[in-house]
Amino acid sequence: MDMTSDMRVTGAGVHAGPAPHGASLVLEQVSRFYPDGTHAVRALSLSVPAGRILTLLGPSGSGKTTTLKMIAGFDRPDSGSITLAGRDISRIPPHARNIGMVFQNYALFPHMTVFDNVAFPLRMRGRSRREIDSAVQEALALVHLEGVAARLPRQLSGGQQQRVALARAIVFRPQLLLMDEPLGALDRQLRKSVQSEIKRLQRQLDLTIVYVTHDQEEAMFLSDEIAIVQAGRIVQCGPPGVLYDAPGSLFVAGFLGESNFLGGIVAEAAHGQVLVTLPGGRQVRGRPSAPMLAGQAVSILIRPEKLHVHAASGSIGQGANLLHGRIDLVNFLGGAIEYEIDLDSARLTARVYLRASAAAFGIGDPVVLHMAPEDCLVFAVP
Amino acid sequence: MMDAALAGDTARLAPFHNRRAGAGLLALPLVVLLAVIYVCPVGALLADSFTDPVAGLQQYRRLIDHPVYLEVLARTLRLACVVTLGTAFFGFPVAYYLTIARPAVARIALGLLFVPFWASTVVRTYALMVILGRTGVLNGALLWAGFIKQPEQFLFHTATVQLAMVQILLPFFVLPVYAALRNIDGSLLQAAGGLGAPPWQVFRRVYLPLSLPGLFAGALIVFVFCFGFFITPTLLGGRRDVTIAMLIMAQFEGQLDWGFGAALSTLLLACTLAGVLVMLRLAGKFRG
Numbered sequence: 001m002d003m004t005s006d007m008r009v010t011g012a013g014v015h016a017g018p019a020p021h022g023a024s025l026v027l028e029q030v031s032r033f034y035p036d037g038t039h040a041v042r043a044l045s046l047s048v049p050a051g052r053i054l055t056l057l058g059p060s061g062s063g064k065t066t067t068l069k070m071i072a073g074f075d076r077p078d079s080g081s082i083t084l085a086g087r088d089i090s091r092i093p094p095h096a097r098n099i100g101m102v103f104q105n106y107a108l109f110p111h112m113t114v115f116d117n118v119a120f121p122l123r124m125r126g127r128s129r130r131e132i133d134s135a136v137q138e139a140l141a142l143v144h145l146e147g148v149a150a151r152l153p154r155q156l157s158g159g160q161q162q163r164v165a166l167a168r169a170i171v172f173r174p175q176l177l178l179m180d181e182p183l184g185a186l187d188r189q190l191r192k193s194v195q196s197e198i199k200r201l202q203r204q205l206d207l208t209i210v211y212v213t214h215d216q217e218e219a220m221f222l223s224d225e226i227a228i229v230q231a232g233r234i235v236q237c238g239p240p241g242v243l244y245d246a247p248g249s250l251f252v253a254g255f256l257g258e259s260n261f262l263g264g265i266v267a268e269a270a271h272g273q274v275l276v277t278l279p280g281g282r283q284v285r286g287r288p289s290a291p292m293l294a295g296q297a298v299s300i301l302i303r304p305e306k307l308h309v310h311a312a313s314g315s316i317g318q319g320a321n322l323l324h325g326r327i328d329l330v331n332f333l334g335g336a337i338e339y340e341i342d343l344d345s346a347r348l349t350a351r352v353y354l355r356a357s358a359a360a361f362g363i364g365d366p367v368v369l370h371m372a373p374e375d376c377l378v379f380a381v382p
Numbered sequence: 383m384m385d386a387a388l389a390g391d392t393a394r395l396a397p398f399h400n401r402r403a404g405a406g407l408l409a410l411p412l413v414v415l416l417a418v419i420y421v422c423p424v425g426a427l428l429a430d431s432f433t434d435p436v437a438g439l440q441q442y443r444r445l446i447d448h449p450v451y452l453e454v455l456a457r458t459l460r461l462a463c464v465v466t467l468g469t470a471f472f473g474f475p476v477a478y479y480l481t482i483a484r485p486a487v488a489r490i491a492l493g494l495l496f497v498p499f500w501a502s503t504v505v506r507t508y509a510l511m512v513i514l515g516r517t518g519v520l521n522g523a524l525l526w527a528g529f530i531k532q533p534e535q536f537l538f539h540t541a542t543v544q545l546a547m548v549q550i551l552l553p554f555f556v557l558p559v560y561a562a563l564r565n566i567d568g569s570l571l572q573a574a575g576g577l578g579a580p581p582w583q584v585f586r587r588v589y590l591p592l593s594l595p596g597l598f599a600g601a602l603i604v605f606v607f608c609f610g611f612f613i614t615p616t617l618l619g620g621r622r623d624v625t626i627a628m629l630i631m632a633q634f635e636g637q638l639d640w641g642f643g644a645a646l647s648t649l650l651l652a653c654t655l656a657g658v659l660v661m662l663r664l665a666g667k668f669r670g
Contacts, residue, residue: 074572094575095584107573111591120587124578168577 022208023085023175024050025071030080030090032066032232040066042232043080048225053202053209057219057255058229064212067229068178071210073097085175095124100169101178105185106161108153114140114164115149121172139171142201159190166198170205177202177209183218195221216256220244228252244303248289250379253301260307260348262300263381266292274378275320276300279345285320286376297381306375307350309339312366321376323348323369327361341367424651427644434641441645451629455649458625461544461615462608462657468548469555469604470597476552477559477600481566492560495553503550507617510546511537514618538620546614551607555600562596598665602658609654626650 025048032041041063048054056064069075071082073094082090089097100121108117118139122132140146143163153161162182169177179198183191199222202209213219219226220240227237228251236248240256247253250261264276267283269292276284276298286300312324325348329340339350339361348369361367431441445451476495480488498506513519514536521533536542566589574584612627619625626646633643 072572072576074576093580094572095578095580097576098578099576101573101576103569103573105567105569107567107569109570109574109588120574120579121577124580124583172578 021206022051022177024048025176025208025210026081026083027067027071028081028083030067030070030077030082032063032070032075033078039063039232041070041077044229044232044234045080046227046234046237048208048210050208051202051206052224053199053211053222054225054227055211055213055219055223056227056229057213057216059255060214062229063232064229065180066232068101068180068210068212071176072099072101072178098172098174099176099178100172100174102162102165102169102180102182104181106153106165106182108161108164108168110153112152113149114145114151114153114156117153117164118149118168118171121168125172135171136167139167142170143167143197158185159194162186162194166201170201170207173205175208177207179209179211181213183213183215191218198222220256226256228255246289247301247377250299250301250381253377253379258304258349258351260302260304262302262346262348264298264300266294266296266298266378269294273373274298276378278323280343282323283320284323284371284376285373286378287374288378290380292378292380298378299381301377301379302348302371302375304338304349304351305353306371307348308370309341309350309352309361310368310370311361312368321371321373325367325369327363327365327367330361330363339367341369343369427647430640431644431648434644441641444642445645445649451646451649454624454629455626455653457623458609458627459653459657461540461547461611461623461625462605464544465547465551465608466601466605468544469551470601472548473552473555473559473600474593474597477556477563477596480556480560481563495556498550498553503613506550507546507614510542510549511617514542537618538623540619540623543615543619543623546618547608547611550614551604554603554607557600558603559593559596559600562599563593566592595665598661602661602665605657605661606654609657610650 027044027046030041030044031039034040044063044067046054056067058064066075070077070090073089073092077090080090081088084097084099109120112120115136118136119132122135127135136149137146140149143166145160145163145167148156148160148164153164156164162185165182183194186194195218198209201207211219211222223240225237226240226243227234228243229235230251236243236252243252244257247256253259254261262276262278262284264278264284266274267277268275269288272287273285274288274292276286278284284300292298323343325341325343327339328342328347331338331340333351336351336353337360339352341348341350350369432439434441476491480491483491501509511518515521516533516535516537518536520536521530524530525533570588570592571584574588575581579587610627611625612631615623615625616628627650630643630646630650633639633646637643
């Protein structure tokens with residue numbers, strides 16, 4: 001617990017000296033082929049304004065790490081350009097790029113002390129001994145590791161190693177910080193505190209960060225913008241709230257946040273609304289994600305917290321956007337309760353935040369589900 | 383039924399409960415073998431050096447009194463050092479290449495590295511004589527090409543011995559070094575590059591330090607082999623290339639002076655151990 005409590009940033013004089021701010025990064029039409037000719041990354045374009053965190057979020061093998069490696073210079077794009085602070089860096093070797101990187105396994109040099117690890121990028125830049133001493137102290141203070149400078153990486157805990165890697169990546173004030181699933185090896189509790197720490201450091205040092213993860217919660221927590229990557233291309237990019245509320249595709253909807261899906265056929269489409277007939281004959285009104293035609297097969301997305309659960313006995317019974325079901329499982333989450341509800345033709349999860357007024361249901365209780373049409377996002381099924 | 387099954391499980395597990403004690407027994411045959419064919423003879427030899435033909439230190443006094451013996455020892459030491467450095471010079475790039483080559487290519491290269499093991503050192507040394515001799519392949523080729531007018535003497539030079547030993551011992555160096563290099567995490571090299579180190583600095587500051595334990599392991603094996611090398615210097619070397627092993631051989635076979643031979647053997651053993659200790663110390667220092 002010591003570890004988490006000492007994670008607070010105390011603002012150790014970081015802005016002393018000429019602190020170059022994070023720079024803007026632009027990728028334009030970047031492609032990378034595998035030797036067999038298939039795409040690892042295809043015509044990928046993105047732009048990160050200076051001082052922002054962009055997260056590449058996608059399943060493993062989607063090309064996000066390849067993209068990161070091309071930005072760092074460990075891999076070369078087959079076509080396209082990578083521009084950092086207005087300068088095309090795609091043909092510059094990694095050591096001349098001035099980009100910091102935190103690796104998934106931290107990649108700390110095992111034969112060097114913590115001090116020497118953090119001093120490494122400064123020594124490579126020919127800084128004076130005095131400059132190095134103070135910069136290393138400052139960086140270690142920033143991640144709350146003042147006491148361990150003389151230790152070897154293997155003598156540190158995983159969380160401490162992670163912070164050394166972070167200190168090493170920012171000590172030379174890089175124009176861009178790349179992070180490749182840096183929290184993957186940490187336990188849940190520690191991960192949460194390191195996430196806040198990264199966010200705070202980012203604000204304090206005005207860092208531009210490209211972050212790679214497959215953890216959607218982490219992505220939503222950290223990012224100014226999230227780029228959802230699938231099969232080597234960005235399928236949607238935007239602020240977390242926009243992606244959550246208005247996902248552009250079923251893939252994005254399913255990948256970001258928890259979702260319920262109801263399959264059906266479009267009965268009517270007009271005035272920015274569609275009426276969908278479910279297999280049981282009931283009808284649900286929703287918001288179409290794209291223009292639709294009657295007779296089209298669709299899938300309706302409803303977030304668990306947008307499902308309102310009512311007792312079946314009350315006055316509500318018939319009408320649009322009402323579904324009858326039976327509670328099948330009750331999962332207590334602390335601040336909320338999750339009900340898994342069996343319908344005739346589907347199974348939905350509803351999340352109810354606990355308030356004094358909220359009625360509690362038990363397994364087997366008949367319930368009526370209500371959802372607002374604007375919370376039912378309708379996607380065409382490919 | 384349940385109980386029977388449980389009892390069976392316990393019975394099956396029982397031998398594993400004290401498997402540490404059992405495992406010690408597995409080493410027993412080797413311990414006995416080593417005791418009989420190594421520890422006892424070496425002990426007897428050590429004893430001989432102090433008792434043959436009469437008890438006393440006279441054999442060791444003789445070693446010191448005649449500078450030739452220590453000279454031979456120094457020459458042997460120098461040969462071992464030169465050959466060790468030579469194998470490192472030629473072997474390190476090969477070991478590195480094996481780690482970066484495509485897997486299929488690396489497999490073939492490793493296979494080729496093992497080919498020399500199929501022939502004994504004696505055969506390989508004779509083969510070198512055939513190549514390097516006055517009427518050998520090399521002289522023939524040079525004569526034919528017109529580089530030389532008459533056959534050169536390539537044999538019986540110190541450099542020839544060194545080269546031959548490097549060639550013979552190379553696999554013993556390359557294999558442990560390759561194993562060590564393969565374990566170096568590639569992301570460390572990327573990290574060093576990303577942090578601003580140009581390739582030469584990545585090698586000097588990260589790759590080389592991390593490969594030192596492997597380098598020392600390989601060098602140690604080669605050094606120990608060199609120190610007792612006998613066949614190659616005998617066949618390929620000149621009069622100046624007498625090694626301590628050859629002197630020992632002469633004492634036992636030619637002079638029939640077992641006491642002095644034993645004293646020389648003890649000296650060789652002590653020097654080898656000292657060399658090993660020095661190298662282990664160095665390796666430990668670099669490992670940090």
